[in-house]
Amino acid sequence: MEPLIAAIDQGTSSTRFLVFNAKTAELISHHQVEINQSFPKEGWVEEDPKEIMQSVYECMERTCEKLCQLNIDISNIKAVGVTNQRETTLVWDKVTGEPLYNAIVCMCQPLSSALSIVWLDLRTQSTVERLINKAPGRNKNHLKTGLPISTYFSAVKLRWLLDNVDEVQQAVLSERAMFGTVDSWIIWCLTGGRNGGVHCTDVSNASRTMLFNIHTLEWDPELCSSQIVSCLSQCLGDQSAALVGQMCFKEGQAKNTYGTGCFLLRNTGTKPVVSEHGLLTTVAYKLGKDEPACYALEGSVAIAGAVVRWLKDNMGIVQSSSEIEKLAAAAGTSYGCYFVPAFSGLYAPYWEPSARGIICGLTQFTNRNHLAFAALEAVCFQTREILDAMNQDSGVPLTQLQVDGGMTSNRLLMQLQADILCIPVVRPTMSETSALGAAMAAGAAEGVEVWNLSPDHLPHVSSEKYDPQINSDESEFRFARWKKAVQKAMNWETTEPCCNTNGMKPQC
Numbered sequence: 001m002e003p004l005i006a007a008i009d010q011g012t013s014s015t016r017f018l019v020f021n022a023k024t025a026e027l028i029s030h031h032q033v034e035i036n037q038s039f040p041k042e043g044w045v046e047e048d049p050k051e052i053m054q055s056v057y058e059c060m061e062r063t064c065e066k067l068c069q070l071n072i073d074i075s076n077i078k079a080v081g082v083t084n085q086r087e088t089t090l091v092w093d094k095v096t097g098e099p100l101y102n103a104i105v106c107m108c109q110p111l112s113s114a115l116s117i118v119w120l121d122l123r124t125q126s127t128v129e130r131l132i133n134k135a136p137g138r139n140k141n142h143l144k145t146g147l148p149i150s151t152y153f154s155a156v157k158l159r160w161l162l163d164n165v166d167e168v169q170q171a172v173l174s175e176r177a178m179f180g181t182v183d184s185w186i187i188w189c190l191t192g193g194r195n196g197g198v199h200c201t202d203v204s205n206a207s208r209t210m211l212f213n214i215h216t217l218e219w220d221p222e223l224c225s226s227q228i229v230s231c232l233s234q235c236l237g238d239q240s241a242a243l244v245g246q247m248c249f250k251e252g253q254a255k256n257t258y259g260t261g262c263f264l265l266r267n268t269g270t271k272p273v274v275s276e277h278g279l280l281t282t283v284a285y286k287l288g289k290d291e292p293a294c295y296a297l298e299g300s301v302a303i304a305g306a307v308v309r310w311l312k313d314n315m316g317i318v319q320s321s322s323e324i325e326k327l328a329a330a331a332g333t334s335y336g337c338y339f340v341p342a343f344s345g346l347y348a349p350y351w352e353p354s355a356r357g358i359i360c361g362l363t364q365f366t367n368r369n370h371l372a373f374a375a376l377e378a379v380c381f382q383t384r385e386i387l388d389a390m391n392q393d394s395g396v397p398l399t400q401l402q403v404d405g406g407m408t409s410n411r412l413l414m415q416l417q418a419d420i421l422c423i424p425v426v427r428p429t430m431s432e433t434s435a436l437g438a439a440m441a442a443g444a445a446e447g448v449e450v451w452n453l454s455p456d457h458l459p460h461v462s463s464e465k466y467d468p469q470i471n472s473d474e475s476e477f478r479f480a481r482w483k484k485a486v487q488k489a490m491n492w493e494t495t496e497p498c499c500n501t502n503g504m505k506p507q508c
Helices: 049-069 125-134 140-145 154-164 166-173 182-190 238-245 305-313 323-331 368-394 411-421 433-443 472-489
Strands: 004-010 014-021 027-034 077-084 089-093 109-111 116-118 177-181 235-237 254-258 262-269 280-285 294-301 338-340 358-360 401-404 425-428 463-466
Touching: 004 049, 004 182, 004 433, 014 049, 014 433, 027 049, 049 182, 077 182, 077 238, 077 433, 089 154, 089 166, 089 182, 125 154, 154 166, 166 177, 177 182, 182 235, 235 238, 235 433, 238 254, 238 262, 238 280, 238 294, 238 433, 254 368, 254 433, 262 280, 262 368, 294 368, 305 368, 323 368, 323 411, 338 368, 338 472, 358 472, 368 411, 368 472, 401 411, 411 425, 411 463, 411 472
Parallel strands: 004 077, 077 235, 254 401, 401 425
Antiparallel strands: 004 014, 014 027, 089 177, 109 116, 254 262, 262 294, 280 294, 338 358, 425 463
16 A cells, blocks of 8 residues: 555634545545634634634544555555644643633634635634834835734734733733644644643744744844744645645745635745735745745635625525536626725725725616626636736746636636636646645655655646637726726725614624
């Protein structure tokens, strides 16, 4: 039996354990367990760290049972990688092993009945405003970490825990508190917990805390005065894992993950590129103690798959998520209709929180098929905005985009994306790219070395390629109309008086 490599894939909605053939990258077996979220207050999103760990144990156990049923010896598993939801923040007691508070989560969640989409836990907004007032403009923190001061990243969540949770405060005073992202919690528990568990992370997760200097690859003493232990471990944040799983090891290669939102990462090589066009600079991966760190430019789209849910749940235009492809294909065009789904502002490259959703170009001829087509085009146009920003920052146009995520099963969407980008789009037939990336990192680790990540030895993963089918002039015309629609969506005042049919003023 050829060697096997496993991966723990811990996300905001579920945990999975997957086992791959280390030679062919074939998925052998897996198991998945859903994770519950709690919402103590509007705009707060939490998960139980103990439930997270229990789901990990259950997935590992059930997958091993499936392997035994296939007459596969589980001792053939030579290493286990970890990929995880980034930025989600935990603090626990190293003496008792108990979490001191729930994990504060970064995820997309509807707010109230209005289905206003928010990508993150908002309890730290006042902390962010205070920090920004201390350091207005493009501050030193941004230059060190590659990140703006935002509620999205771990440091402000940690600050909130320190300021608001008595158990955390007491544990810090008695030097019992441990801080980490989800990967740190999982690894600490699996390596012994309170009985000598290893407290570590990797550079891809560390670079999303807003405490890590991406140039020195060390925790920055000006940003964090407490002791934070860091060591190399074969884990990767989910988007970095997808970049590795797509085998984007060359400078200039890029992948886009289509889920509730979109995450587009472009490998910029061994030197960080500071964006002048609204993108984030992050550490993509460091695959070995003596290997150099590779960096990436990252852009995110808040609303991708979420726009389909909005059409289904709020508007009743589609009955299921899969129906949108059929409706859009029946139209074959938006007939001049443009949809900017800025339900709670625009992310990269605009970072405009006052923007709001808009549908324009409507005529008496417009029907639900055209709206479905416009919704899919909106996902593609938003990706084009990020890709153009990346091309400007890097100075080298991308020649091909590799894609993954749930929405990539929509073939019409993939063809539209190729048409709007004017470059080929490539989708792997094996969809578990994040888990594969974590497994590859673990398999290439020192002491394991069953996976050779040199270009000549990478596993072949079959893929489907979508070439552009319209000329560039038509693509540019449609994109220019989209950008005009985006400007119409800007600077909406959301505090003006308004009343619902009951005379009550809702949250605008």
